[in-house]
Amino acid sequence: NAPVPETDTTDDDDPDYIANSPEVVGFDDKEQQIDMYDVACEEIEPEDSVLDFGCGRGDLYDFLYRRDGVEPNYKGVDINEPLINAGIEKYAPNINIECKDWNLIENTDRSDWCVNVGSLCARYDGSSKSNIEIVKSTIDKMMELCTVGSVLILFSSYMPKEVQEEEFLITDPKEVFDYAITKYGRDNGNVSIDHSYSDSAYKITILRQQ
Numbered sequence: 001n002a003p004v005p006e007t008d009t010t011d012d013d014d015p016d017y018i019a020n021s022p023e024v025v026g027f028d029d030k031e032q033q034i035d036m037y038d039v040a041c042e043e044i045e046p047e048d049s050v051l052d053f054g055c056g057r058g059d060l061y062d063f064l065y066r067r068d069g070v071e072p073n074y075k076g077v078d079i080n081e082p083l084i085n086a087g088i089e090k091y092a093p094n095i096n097i098e099c100k101d102w103n104l105i106e107n108t109d110r111s112d113w114c115v116n117v118g119s120l121c122a123r124y125d126g127s128s129k130s131n132i133e134i135v136k137s138t139i140d141k142m143m144e145l146c147t148v149g150s151v152l153i154l155f156s157s158y159m160p161k162e163v164q165e166e167e168f169l170i171t172d173p174k175e176v177f178d179y180a181i182t183k184y185g186r187d188n189g190n191v192s193i194d195h196s197y198s199d200s201a202y203k204i205t206i207l208r209q210q
Contacts, residue, residue, distance in 0.1 A: 015086070018057075018082055018083065019086045019090050024056075024083070025056035025059060025083065026118050026119075035197075036118060036197075037059075037060055039197055040153055041060075041064065041067070041115070041151075043113075043151070043205065044112075044113050044151075046068035046069075046070050046072075048073070048111075048148065049073035049113070050064065050075070050112070050113050050114075051075050051076075051115070051145055051146070052075065052077070052097075052117075053102045053114060053115065053119060053141075053142060054077075054078050054116055054117075054118075054119020054120070055076025055077060055078045055084075055087070055119075056078055056080065056083045056087065057083050057084075057086050057090060057091075058074070058084075058088075058090075058091055059087075060074070060076065060115070061074045061076065061095055071094060074096060075098070076097040076098070077097070077099075077100040077101075077102050078097070078100075078119075079099065079100070079101055080099075081099045084097055084098065084099040085099075102138070103137070103141060105141070107144070107145065109145060110145050111145065111147070112149075113149060113151065114142035114146040114149075114151075115150070115151045116152040117153045118153050120134065120138060120155075120169055121153075121154070121155045121168060121169055122169055123169050131170060131171050132171055132172075132176070135154065135176055138152070139176075139180060139206070140183075143184060143206060143208070146208060148208060149190075150205070150206050151203060151204070151205050152204050153201055153202075154171055154173075154176065154201065155169060155170045155200060156171070156195065156198075156200055156201055156202045157170055157171065157172040157173070158173070158195070158199045158200070159201075160200070163200065173193055173195060173202045173204075177193050177204065180206050184206050184208075186209050190206065190207040190208075191206050191207070192204070
């Protein structure tokens with residue numbers, strides 16, 4: 001099963017739901033959330049710094065901490081203020097997350113890795129941009145800010161029609177791969193797609209050249 005879009009928590013008065021629910025940050029359950037983090041972070045080493053695009057509560061910080069047994073060099077940004085506030089309270093005192101549009105991240109926040117785990121699976125911006133334009137601009141921003149590489153988990157056009165919903169941000173993996181390899185490919189396998197987890201979602205990894 002692929003991740004589902006984040007639920008709007010603005011009108012939800014249950015602080016425990018906002019603080020702990022996998023559904024509110026876009027997953028069916030905790031197991032799926034951990035599975036998707038595993039997929040997204042396969043190449044990330046314990047000493048690597050991570051910038052999390054659309055971080056929600058910053059649960060990826062906790063995942064990396066538990067996986068590696070060391071404090072991760074982690075920063076996250078998300079436009080959902082209730083989730084940011086819940087994460088700051090939940091993972092205090094060391095969590096570094098901020099309520100911010102990722103398009104406004106400064107170059108001073110460069111990290112080894114930029115990751116985007118399912119935060120581009122639904123549209124929230126209300127803009128006239130097409131789905132592929134949104135994904136392309138996000139890839140460009142992530143590549144601008146990473147020194148090792150970027151990883152995105154995206155909804156796929158191969159998703160069965162019966163489970164697609166109007167608000168889903170769905171892209172053709174072939175089109176995204178073509179954009180990434182044409183712009184960032186170095187003829188050495190530094191751009192890859194993994195569609196083995198689900199028909200509904202895929203992972204694209206783009207490595208920078210050292």
